[in-house]
Amino acid sequence: MTPTLYRAAFMHTPSSPFTDADALHIQQDGGLLVNGGVIVDTGDFASMKTAHPEAQVSDLKGGVLLPGFIDTHVHYPQVRMIGGLGRPLLEWLEHVTLPEEARLQDHTYARAVAKDFLHGLRCNGTTTALVFGSHFKEAVDIFFEEAAGTGLRTVAGQVVSDRMLRPELHTTPELAYSEGKALIEKWNGKGRARYAVTPRFSLSASEGILDACAALMNEYPDLHFTSHINENVREVQTVRELFPGSLDYLDTYDRAGLLGRRSVLAHSVHTSGRELGQMAAHSCTAAHCPCSNSALGSGLFPLKKHLNAGVHVALGTDVGGGTGFSMLKEGLQAYFMQQLLGDDGVSLTPAHLLYLSTRAGAEALDMHDHIGDFSVGKAFDAVWLNPPEGSTLQAILGHAESPSETLAALYANGTQADVAQVWVGGDEVYARAEGASSSQLTPAQRQSPVMAS
Numbered sequence: 001m002t003p004t005l006y007r008a009a010f011m012h013t014p015s016s017p018f019t020d021a022d023a024l025h026i027q028q029d030g031g032l033l034v035n036g037g038v039i040v041d042t043g044d045f046a047s048m049k050t051a052h053p054e055a056q057v058s059d060l061k062g063g064v065l066l067p068g069f070i071d072t073h074v075h076y077p078q079v080r081m082i083g084g085l086g087r088p089l090l091e092w093l094e095h096v097t098l099p100e101e102a103r104l105q106d107h108t109y110a111r112a113v114a115k116d117f118l119h120g121l122r123c124n125g126t127t128t129a130l131v132f133g134s135h136f137k138e139a140v141d142i143f144f145e146e147a148a149g150t151g152l153r154t155v156a157g158q159v160v161s162d163r164m165l166r167p168e169l170h171t172t173p174e175l176a177y178s179e180g181k182a183l184i185e186k187w188n189g190k191g192r193a194r195y196a197v198t199p200r201f202s203l204s205a206s207e208g209i210l211d212a213c214a215a216l217m218n219e220y221p222d223l224h225f226t227s228h229i230n231e232n233v234r235e236v237q238t239v240r241e242l243f244p245g246s247l248d249y250l251d252t253y254d255r256a257g258l259l260g261r262r263s264v265l266a267h268s269v270h271t272s273g274r275e276l277g278q279m280a281a282h283s284c285t286a287a288h289c290p291c292s293n294s295a296l297g298s299g300l301f302p303l304k305k306h307l308n309a310g311v312h313v314a315l316g317t318d319v320g321g322g323t324g325f326s327m328l329k330e331g332l333q334a335y336f337m338q339q340l341l342g343d344d345g346v347s348l349t350p351a352h353l354l355y356l357s358t359r360a361g362a363e364a365l366d367m368h369d370h371i372g373d374f375s376v377g378k379a380f381d382a383v384w385l386n387p388p389e390g391s392t393l394q395a396i397l398g399h400a401e402s403p404s405e406t407l408a409a410l411y412a413n414g415t416q417a418d419v420a421q422v423w424v425g426g427d428e429v430y431a432r433a434e435g436a437s438s439s440q441l442t443p444a445q446r447q448s449p450v451m452a453s
């Protein structure tokens, strides 16, 4: 197979900027040699071209290439109700979300929603997602089928609950186990699909349901686990009342034996010191969803407390509590919220935002040996951000004086319109309909994408 040499300005974070001051790696005129979907060599373009004269060059000059975004918390059934503003979590669930989730009982509807959802991910440059599925087994099956057709990497599962939602969304521990087992047997490890055991949240899950989830996790040790935690003060209070024998919210999952290296807990806004200590001890991840936390008025995520406790943090859009699929917007909102926290916040640099939306997600999913950055040996999962000709972002990038400014501008201004092309494992999974991209300019017309020269 002839390898492809992608010529691009690229940036990535092979390590964490929270612990490594030199985490941001930059190539202004770089070359990424990809063979069989895997990055086999990297460097500056000129030396890569000399070393690999046989490679076919794909010229991505005119934008910035980043590792594909990794969304660690996003709900498939909620794509069509993004924007239900004005209600706190429990009211929003009752009046906006759960009625829509009930509609996925209809298979035709579920398939159309799955298509909308997957399109939303890939046209925003998200290449891997930890997806909250549907309460209906068939709708989850349909989701995995559609996801396989797109080439995206998905970790997803059937959502299970047995109280306090709507009757049609409730199951039993026996069914939760048997339906989950069937889906796991069919989809876990098939192509780019992985399975996540997914009780909705302890508020809607009895101990029996949590035990059924644990039975699946014990039977299939490579599974992922995801749920919600400590998002909203009323929710936290209700969980306390429902589980009088548990120390706190985290303990409801911990007692069931659900926590481990592949556990991702969404929100974690009102988490106690004890809980943070236990999350770190279990190597869990907190999926921070800043747009959702803002839209639902859930609170300001205590990032500093998580980092000080040693809890790994990644980013999630939480569509449809969140306001869209863009991980650029999510990164910017994370930055805003830390700014608003003043001395209690963490001053996030553009490198932090890139890490949180790429490599941190790969670590959360225990896939960092395979995806999350552009190191040799990683899959070529990438998003090419190339602002349309005449756009404000193009003007800003043309005058950026450092790569860090370029990256900041991408997070501050970038949208779906700037996503030109997306690959997963070397396969193109999205290409913008062209007509406006600066890639159409002659080489002489192009400006340096990373810094104005």
Ligand SMILES: O=c1[nH]c(=O)c2nc[nH]c2[nH]1
Binding pocket: 075, 089, 093, 097, 200, 201, 228, 231, 292, 318, 321
């Ligand atoms: O943001 C959220 N979205 C949901 O769908 C949900 N369900 C329980 N808790 C939740 N939080």
Ligand SMILES: [Zn+2]
Binding pocket: 073, 075, 132, 228, 266, 318, 321
């Ligand atoms: Zn959620």
